[in-house]
Amino acid sequence: MPDYDIVLLDVEGTTTPISFVHEVLFPYILDNVDRFLEAQWQDPTVQEHVRAIADQANKDAQAGIVHAIPIDLDTDTPEEIRQKVAVNVRWQMKIDRKIAALKGLQGYMWRFGYTGGQLQGVMFDDAVQAIKKWSADCKVYIYSSGSVEAQKLIFGFSDHGDLLPCISGHYDTNIGLKQESQSYTRIAEDIGIPPSRIMFISDNENEIRAADQAGFQTVVSVRPGNLTLTESAKKNYRLTSDFTELI
Ligand SMILES: [Mg+2]
Structure with missing residues (x-):
């Protein structure tokens, strides 16, 4: 025993393998985030993830983190929000940030990739x-x-x-x-x-x-x-x- x-x-x-994450999963997000947000914008789960990213970005901006652009969900247009979220996701991934808001959106996008047969x-x-x-x-x-x-x-x-x-x-x-x-x-x-x-x-x-x-x-x-x-x-x-x- x-x-x-x-x-x-x-x-x-x-x-x-570490290469799976860096050579398959991360590029999938970077290549697809703009298209995904636009195509799935009405999905309530996407809206939840966007809110989480916005909360994090606003906290980061308040804390004086240079690359954090505030996202105002009440006054920004959907196009502006999508663009800022995509920029935020790319920046967080570039510095390999392990933050719950980022991981949540990534996981949801990956589900589309796996169930659609693009990822294994x-x-x-x-x-x-x-x-x-x-x-x-x-x-x-x-x-x-x-x-x-x-x-x-x-x-x-x-x-x-x-x-x-x-x-x-x-x-x-x-x-x-x-x-x-x-x-x-x-x-x-x-x-x-x-x-x-x-x-x-x-x-x-x-x-x-x-x-x-x-x-x-x-x-x-x-x-x-x-x-x-x-x-x-x-x-x-x-x-x-x-x-x-x-x-
Ligand atoms: Mg490990």
Whole structure:
């Protein structure tokens, strides 16, 4: 029997190549955001996401962030709002901002891409094999800075079929930032299991350190295209490039 009850997985650089996000998902947003906003403008969910982006942009502008252009939903025309939202989305993505308002709109756009057959989630073979085995023996959860919506799409429309039946739950930055130890404490509390019974796998050593501080078991995922690890990470943490070794 494994010495853990829960496996908590990062996505980018862990189950899925980093290149998938930067070479497929992000360009899909950048290429389609203007057209999408115009075509789906009447959709109430699009309006909700636009409101969230506007609130964030107005907060950023008040905080004196140079590139944040305020968006006035009462006085700007729909064309002006769409244009400002598109500019805001491109700026936030350029600086790789992990903010809930941006992630929400991205996730909603990706749903159109996946269900329309333009996008498919890329998974490492060994990760899929391990996830299937783990889901029979223990429980698999996902914790990614990509929104829960985006996670469900990658796993639901993967190049290995629908993997969602193997996943017991999803967390994103709504529970807290991935490099903060309290986020992992909250996840353990939410699942209702001691931190020491959870094995967290991620490519990011700052996330691994935060999970380790919260008392989780940790494994660093080593994949082609991931950032080079520091010597201290190599020395202090268990590393793997094949998840079937962890089963
Ligand atoms: Mg990652």
